[in-house]
Amino acid sequence: MYQNWFYVGAALICVSVAWLMAEVLGRSQAKRSGIPTKGVAVRISAAAILIAMAGTAYSYFNIYQDYGLASRAELPAAIKAIADAKAAKIAAEIKAKKDAEEKDAAERARLLAEADRQREVAWAQKEAEDKRCGMGAVLSANIRYDLRQEPKEDAEKFLNVAATEVTKTLHYKNIDASTMVRVVGCMGDWREVKITEPLWLADNMGWVPVSVLRDVEYNPGGKRVYTEADFYWESDTIAYRTQLVAAVNKIVRETPGCEKIQPASLALSPTRGTPGDPVFFVTCDAGPAKNVWFRPTDQ
Template sequence: MKRIALLLAFSVTTLFGLAAQAATADACGPGSTPSGKSYSINGQDVPLLASPKAGAAKLINEKATALSHTTQYMDVDGTTTVTEQCTMGIWSRVQVTDPEWLSDTYIGWIPTQALRKPQVDAKGVKIYTEADFLFDDVTRPYKKDIIDGVNRIHRENARCGDIDPTSAYITSESTKARPAFYVTCGKGAKAFNVNFTVADVRSSKQFEAPTNIDHGRAIGMCEDYAKAHAAHPSTVDFARLLAAVSDGANGNTRVRSTFTARNSYNTKLKYDITCLFNSAGSIEANINEAR
């Protein structure tokens, strides 16, 4: 019975795969050549076209058009990764794969010359080149160091397998004597920035992923902070067992809990406390009276 179920599942999967291939072949049209290769994009704002010919209609982004009340078109650029479904002459039919949320709708034709095969090193790790970045007058003087820094972070930080080179930019703390930059790793709620300087890039420093501090230590330090900021430290009753601890990919660890303590009027009050620690144990905290 199990064998039959497996065969049926395999058959259904195969049928869906064949149906998808057939749908792609139909959309590509006769005379097209199947591909399936992954590419980056050369240039900015390359429009997706309805058919493989110059002057073909640009595909409209219906949702964006409805929201803005002006016609918005679908296009791809250097921040985009696509799968080339097929080719026809000097044209390629592509489907966006990154950002993933565009994959269901961003499908159309572009000039094949707009496709750029990702470069990889001997270990298969992607190498980011100038075409992957967005430089302006501020960052262009540091172009080489930014490219080298982003590639080193991508290789050496285990949490930066997903890195956005277009996010690389100068930090607010940067000075002429000490240029400093950041780049974003991860996506959505899990995104975080990694800071680096020109000096870091040119040194032998390893851009390893920071290690989150021990949870027990974090709770203890948060309790110590509560006592240090209480009017009567000896009256602090910290809810250690109810403390919620969460680790961030950037090495930060957050502790949320409550405690009771007597104020300067000897009245017992309850407080909410949030402590944020970096990998070195430096602390930022907020204490508010509980409602």
């Protein structure tokens, strides 16, 4: 209370001094103008200054009571203790804020680390699943199989509209030994595949059991190695299948522009060769399609 009255008294002293100065200046100007003045206001303002000073002094010397002290001599230590307590409070608040920020930063770091760990686990699981499924692998088929719209045997098939319209019987899109497919999906023992060869079937895709798929061989030079499973064997080719496969692989290795062939095109030439010396042909598919004729002994 006394401290507040001290500030009030100080303010009143300032106001009273300003009032006194204004009255003194006003009286001086009045005298120069010949206007008589009694100087009552000057005396009142001077008295106000004295009263304000007395009240201020009284309040000043009793401020120690505001702090519950017995004497003014204890006031400096009390003020210092209050200042120290205030400084300690500010320091504690700063430390608490810093500790909270450090805790938040540590929690964010923990969450980020956990997110990274979960991503690594998820990526490892995906890699393991992709490896199990052979995602992206290019394979062929060991039998003819109709593509399914879902990964189950009784799922709806994809109708081959063009073939159905020509033959007037139902035909479905399928894969067989002459096709190459890329694995693009996986569910249990089923794989979603997209045909990559022949190119004119490249828009076809669907689900097949993993059991109908087989690996494709390549030589050290990266060229495909064809096997008996890649071809359709007719009555006029099956007797020569071992020699024909060897001859076709030689063509793939050595004939420019024939790094790929159309396996379904392998056939006996109706115009070349004789029954005792047959000639066969296969269609190259690495550039502009062309036929290559050969004998079983061309190995």
